[in-house]
Amino acid sequence: MARIRTIKPEFWESETIGTLSFGARLLFLACLNMADDEGLLRWNPSYLQSNAFVYDEVEHSQILEWMGELENGFVFPYQAGKTNQKLAWIINFRNHQVINRPQPSKLPGPSIQNSKFRDAIYERDKNICHLCGNEVVRHERTNISGSKAPSIDHIKPLSKGGSDYPSNLKTAHISCNKSRGNDDMNDSVSDSVNESVNDSVAERKGKEGKGKEEEIKTLSGKPDPIPYQAILDDMNATLNRQFHLTGDFKKLVKARWSEGFREPDFHTVCEKMQIKWGRDPTMAPYLRPATLFQASKFDGYLNTEITLSDKGVVSTTTQRNMDVFERFAREVENA
Numbered sequence: 001m002a003r004i005r006t007i008k009p010e011f012w013e014s015e016t017i018g019t020l021s022f023g024a025r026l027l028f029l030a031c032l033n034m035a036d037d038e039g040l041l042r043w044n045p046s047y048l049q050s051n052a053f054v055y056d057e058v059e060h061s062q063i064l065e066w067m068g069e070l071e072n073g074f075v076f077p078y079q080a081g082k083t084n085q086k087l088a089w090i091i092n093f094r095n096h097q098v099i100n101r102p103q104p105s106k107l108p109g110p111s112i113q114n115s116k117f118r119d120a121i122y123e124r125d126k127n128i129c130h131l132c133g134n135e136v137v138r139h140e141r142t143n144i145s146g147s148k149a150p151s152i153d154h155i156k157p158l159s160k161g162g163s164d165y166p167s168n169l170k171t172a173h174i175s176c177n178k179s180r181g182n183d184d185m186n187d188s189v190s191d192s193v194n195e196s197v198n199d200s201v202a203e204r205k206g207k208e209g210k211g212k213e214e215e216i217k218t219l220s221g222k223p224d225p226i227p228y229q230a231i232l233d234d235m236n237a238t239l240n241r242q243f244h245l246t247g248d249f250k251k252l253v254k255a256r257w258s259e260g261f262r263e264p265d266f267h268t269v270c271e272k273m274q275i276k277w278g279r280d281p282t283m284a285p286y287l288r289p290a291t292l293f294q295a296s297k298f299d300g301y302l303n304t305e306i307t308l309s310d311k312g313v314v315s316t317t318t319q320r321n322m323d324v325f326e327r328f329a330r331e332v333e334n335a
């Protein structure tokens with residue numbers, strides 16, 4: 001089902017987008033509408049043609065050519081499901097879309113055992129460990145303990161109902177992932193040349209030696225390291241600012257962190273308030289850590305509703321009328 005999506009002004013200035021041909025660029029925009037809330041969509045030329053180029057006569061081979069352009073870093077093509085359906089994941093989808101109430105995907109996601117998919121996740125995350133904020137080292141030849149090699153971390157662990165869908169996956173150092181304790185380690189798939197995927201599956205099932213179990217136990221006592229740099233980078237990227245890693249910034253982040261807020265919460269606050277205030281010259285100056293991360297406001301910002309008028313899709317008058325209508329519809333429903 002097609003959905004309303006947002007396109008940031010940066011889209012048109014992006015050098016990577018600029019490398020695409022006109023057709024591929026248009027197809028990419030159409031993909032945003034066709035994708036579900038995970039950024040997944042059907043990836044076959046006939047489907048794309050009939051949805052994106054309804055009134056155009058476009059050669060099959062031309063569609064394939066544009067698809068090829070997009071497969072070069074914009075979408076991740078894969079096959080999944082009983083019928084080996086051809087699908088694709090828009091790699092930076094969640095970086096660009098604010099999804100208020102994400103609907104679970106009805107399409108199967110890429111397999112986490114697929115090393116190319118893991119590579120796409122690392123690239124999406126710019127090779128930054130979301131737990132410590134430092135860079136991961138791809139293909140490093142070291143042993144598992146203390147390794148800076150990357151692994152895939154589940155934000156919400158599988159054991160607590162988390163999924164293998166891309167929005168629940170983050171890049172983390174194997175060592176950082178381990179230090180979070182057993183629960184999360186059970187969920188991780190690591191990437192190190194000394195450790196094949198099968199080994200790591202075996203590890204997940206707890207078939208490994210005693211030495212390592214002990215190591216995990218001692219490390220699990222440590223508190224979560226706060227990824228200040230990653231939160232700052234994400235904030236700067238989301239707000240298009242150049243804030244610095246100051247003591248005040250750390251103080252604010254640390255305070256919210258101790259209240260139980262985590263990285264995705266900081267991201268959501270920045271993203272939502274950017275949509276609300278970004279185009280309003282009186283409010284835009286308040287898009288700064290001191291305002292967004294303050295104790296009395298943070299949770300409110302996190303839970304603020306993004307309306308279509310915030311997104312610039314409809315006027316404020318239309319939004320007011322829609323609100324009135326929605327209230328009316330709800331009253332009728334409850335009557």
Ligand SMILES: [Zn+2]
Pocket residue numbers: 129130131132133134172173176
């Ligand atoms: Zn790390």
